[in-house]
Amino acid sequence: MQLATHSRRPESRQTLYRLLLASSLLLLSAVPVTAQTDLTGFWVLRLPTGDGNYHEAFFDLKQAGEKVTGKVLTGFGELPISEGTFSNGKLHLATTLRFENQEHHISYDGAMQGEKISMTVQFPGREPRAGIAERTKPEAALPPPRLPLPALQDVPDNGLARTPPMGWNSWNRFAGKVDDAAVRGMADAMVATGMKDLGYTYINIDDTWQGPHDAQGNPTANRKFPDMKALADYVHSKGLKIGIYSSPGPKTCADYEGSYGREEQDAKTYAAWGFDYLKYDWCSAGRIYKDEDMQAVYQKMGNALLGTSRPIVLSLCQYGHAEVWKWGPKVGGNLWRTTGDISDNWKSMESIGFSQFDIASYARPGHWNDPDMLEVGNGGMTNDEYRTHMSLWSLLAAPLLAGNDLRTMSDETKSILMNREVIAIDQDPDAKPVKKISEQGSTLVVARPLKDNTVAVGLFNRGDTATTIATHWADLGLQGTLKVRDLWAHQDLGAIADQFSATVPSHGVVMITVKP
Ligand code: GLA
DSSP: OHHHHHOOOOHHHHHHHHHHHHHHHHHHHHSOTTOOOOOOEEEEEEEEOSSSOEEEEEEEEEEETTEEEEEEEETTEEEEEEEEEEETTEEEEEEEEEETTEEEEEEEEEEEETTEEEEEEEOTTSOOEEEEEEEOOGGGGSOOOOOOOOOOOOOOOOOOOSSOOEEEESHHHHGGGOOHHHHHHHHHHHHHTSTGGGTOOEEEOOSSOBOOOOTTSOOOBOTTOSOHHHHHHHHHHTTOEEEEEEOSSSBOTTSOBOOTTOHHHHHHHHHHHTOOEEEEEOGGGGGTSOGGGHHHHHHHHHHHHHHTTSOOEEEEESTTGGGHHHHTGGGTOSEEEOSSOOOSSHHHHHHHHTTOGGGGGGOBTTBEEEOOOOOTTSSSSOHHHHHHHHHHHHHTTOOEEEOSOGGGOOHHHHHHHTOHHHHHHHTOTTOOOOEEEEEETTEEEEEEEOGGGOEEEEEEEOSSSOEEEEEEGGGGTOOSEEEEEETTTTEEEEEEESEEEEEEOTTOEEEEEEEO
């Protein structure tokens, strides 16, 4: 009671003070010894990614007794907490993420460690991940401000990608597991398999290469990529080119640092490291800018890349929003994604691939529609389905970016990715648009005029049983007797009059060229 006895307060005040002190002591002793922290408030959970970075999730919690309610704020948006309890220092939360028509239940289990919570997160089908949560301010979860955007002005053509880019990209197969060794291995395999000789050129690193920007604001790579310049030199030494990935937002789609506010500095560093290709993915920019801002946001990077004076292909990735095919070339885009992400299954591939014909006429040398990267060889589709995938992408003049592990390809996968005759359709220098010729139930015929008066024709069967599909020369604007070649059988079928018909397997294709 030192405070009270030694104070020089007047007598009445001192009494009041003693009374207050005594009553608060009484109150304290009335609280049961089992009392626990009140978790109400804002928390940030940091989950180490294993490469020196952290993924962050925010919690806005309300506690009443042992019940905890509130929401989790992740890169996917706000998710209400569906189960929440806190008892004897142990926290349990659960939430449901709805993504691509599926429900994913995520649970968070934690134990108090002083003022912090040591937490384990269980995403369905994944290894549990552990991290520490601590109190933070709600502002920490807010996106940074919108940056001033340049007035719209066409970015000069960089002269690259006169035919659709061909190469490999890490995302479909490796996602967050891509590293320096895998990239070098893919460059080696691209040469050893002969893919390079067929035109495959770019070895593209997708998301998760990044570390935090350094004190000078320069981008850095994380532990998985010890020396970006040396890696680029290695890929170049194989006669190949190398690509990198970023976002105009503060965070990429995998929650790594993006180029927000550092566009020019990032472009300069990519050029200094020796990169030849940038995939620029909208992701968290959607929390800052509106769809109407996309053109200006991408223009900024288009100009930043041109400013480096290194030839760098610009790949726009904003999932086909805001009719990007109409303005992609103006911002310096060499290719632009036209859809959401592809997955390695028939449903995903067919719904993307067969929905692209209406915009085919926007593709032209230097500027291509990109219905996403190839899944050929990743194991989720049959070889007939993969042949459909490769044929469709080639008829669409889509970029051919293999998404499988090139080091361990089966002969069948090689025969699909390395079909010289199908690749030639994709790379045809005239880049005339493919057209739907006829559609009946689940069968479909499409055709694309090529140089030298040749026409490529795809007969597709989306149905569940083999079926015969026919096309008349007249439907293709041709007549008489035409020389027909089967591009998957690698066979001349001879001179055929009036029409062609073939039995096409379920989910399969017959692809031919016809020549007067
Ligand atoms: C988005 C893109 C994908 C891939 C991932 C990486 O989903 O559409 O192609 O780049 O981000 O996080």
